[in-house]
Amino acid sequence: MGKLRTGVKSHLVGCLEELVPSQTSASASAADVIVLDGAAVVNMLQPGLAKRFDDYATAVFLSHIRTHLQQARQCNLSLSLQLDALTCLLLCSCVLPSHQTLLKAHTLQTITCMNTLLKSCRDKNPLASPNPSKQVLKRVCARYRRGAAPPVTLASPAHVSRLFVEERHHLLYCEIPKAGCTNWKRLLMVLSGRAPSTTAVLHTAAHYANGLRRLDSYPRHEIERRLRTYTKVLFVREPLERLVSAFRDKLQRPNPYYGPLYGRAILARYRNNASRSALHSGTGVTFREFLRFLLDPHRPLAPDVHWEPAARLCHPCYITYDFIGHFEALASEADAFLAALGIPPTLRFPPKEHDVTEAVRTEAMHLSKDKGSFDISRQYFSRLLQHERQLAYDLYYLDYIMFNYSKPFSDVH
Template sequence: MMKNTPCPKTFFFLPQHWCDWSLKTRSTPPPAAVTSDPTHDPPPGHKDRPQGRGSRSPDWPQSQGRQRGAEPSTQSGRRRKLQEPEPPVRAQPREAAERRRLREVQQGRRRRVAQACRRYREAGGPRLLAPHHVSRIYVEEQYRLLYCEVPKAGCSNWKRVLMVLGGWAGSTAQIQHKAAHYGNSLRRLDSFDREGMWLRLRTYTKLLFVREPLERLVSAFRDKFEQPNAYYHPVFGTAIIARYRPNATQEALSTGSGVTFPEFVRYLLDSGRPVGMDIHWEPVSHLCSPCLVHYDFIGHFESLESEADSVLRLIGAPGNLTYPHFKDRHSWEERTSPRISHQYLAQLSPSDRHRAFHFYQSDYAMFNYPKPAAILD
């Protein structure tokens, strides 16, 4: 049995059991949160958990579960069923070893986030959860899953998975890009009232997938500025060219097309940037508030294929549902990789490379990504 460890003070608003997520299955409800702020007491009736298909505790299950046969139709058969319970299904050695490995990896990742958040709190970071902190979290009611959207870290396909889990589509291949991002199938956590938000944060599995920060930045630039885009070119592109390109042509100023990566990074690093932050390059530490929402599973984009399917098995998703890996936008273009990322970062001056790294320093610290080779050059 795992030894309980105290919740980091950063998470004082959150239940203790989130800091001791283990392979065991609880038979009692999680303890109530303790806080000195009366406005953040658990709402009345917080023990009444929403019910749904496949609902389960956000713990690692002991086994994947199995299909039970039909119950005996006679009274004697039912009695015999009670008197002779079936032995529990034991995981195969390879499955058990993989589950232990996953558990250890997740414990290490959550511990790393907690350590970074203690420093963040000491530096004056927010301590109380507000609706805007969960505005990027999507809710899947049937399987009791909360997923924080991180653009350029597999979010399009995760939304497809949520839609299939919720019964909005039969398979992820049926869901077009626009339907995944602009449809009305998925609901955000901040759309619930305070009691509904609290209840789901306490009882649902909370999922976050992250990506190497500067590689994610390069991916966002390639997607939004190197391809035709009816929003990012006229809104961001025109402002970037006007501010950071001397002697820009009238065509560039009017269309916003042709933004270079160095120009884009200058905009990113400018505290007086002409247009605001965007979720495609906002740090995950701000986007998903991991110092206020204690995520049960922190996945890495670099091992997305195996970790995403592990999540689906852990929440009891249908066996035929796997995480999709198709690319339905700019499918002809090579995916952003460490090699491609290095090529783009090499376009920057050494000073701008280091400043870009420091812009995402909280993400590097929280999610244990090493300093990129382009920064070390």
């Protein structure tokens, strides 16, 4: 180096990177212990666009700390000064389900205060507290996989094809259509810096111009590293309610893609004497005809993600999700999850779709007036015979037991 340089201490990192040969994540040596000095980390990490301490702490400092803590089994936090805001955030970042957190300080008063804060963090952090859905899922997977644990390495790239990657916050989101996925993509776009706000992202942009990478687009060793170290989240929905929502959206209402493709095929195969106009447009498919299509092992078209069971889309017995939320409590559970990640409270889950067409909104209001969405789905199944309801339940049986949903009807078993 040999020259006097002006600047800030964080610029030294660039100098060191020029002198030390870089190692890829695949070839880097594993470390038994990593020591993180808070003052050194603060001097190393530049604030970037953060204008307030809270923004810097959550988006920059804690993001860096959590990257190192993801693979840690134990977190030792040693303090010599009084508790401050940064210490509180750092302590909460140590609270992960797999961590044993050891506290060291110079005074008994500080130890007592830290233990109280640690308990508060565990109580409020959904990633650290026991998740009933995860416990049920673990038992179901153990039963169907004969007690084997989820594989350490990737079984197949197809198992991660529905996972979107958000690199800034080390987040993997598994997309289940008709379970809030549009707003999740909006949120991921904002988190990754691809959009200024969720309201600025139109429905079509969220799905077709989001700029988000899927996990299966990475090399195999990078896929496995992210599965081990990133936070993985999944949101599910009552299975038959999700099925009815998909039918209404894709086949009951005019749809320029699903009508000509799926509508025509369903009418041609399952409706006797279908009219020429119906076969041409693909409109007018009944729910019973749609269900016959789903249950037909020789159906003319491949399954579609909008009505594929969630277990087949996100493979929860192969991927250990850190958080499993439910569409029925989407806003509150998503906001709790975001808060646990350290996302500033200024960014929360979008409350609703804001750019659906007026015709769709009017129809939804008409059908939903004085009724919940599950009441609407029950209307569709009430027109079916008992054995048809049973077959529909059987089709989504794994979703029901994996995600702890109750039986939808009293006459199914």
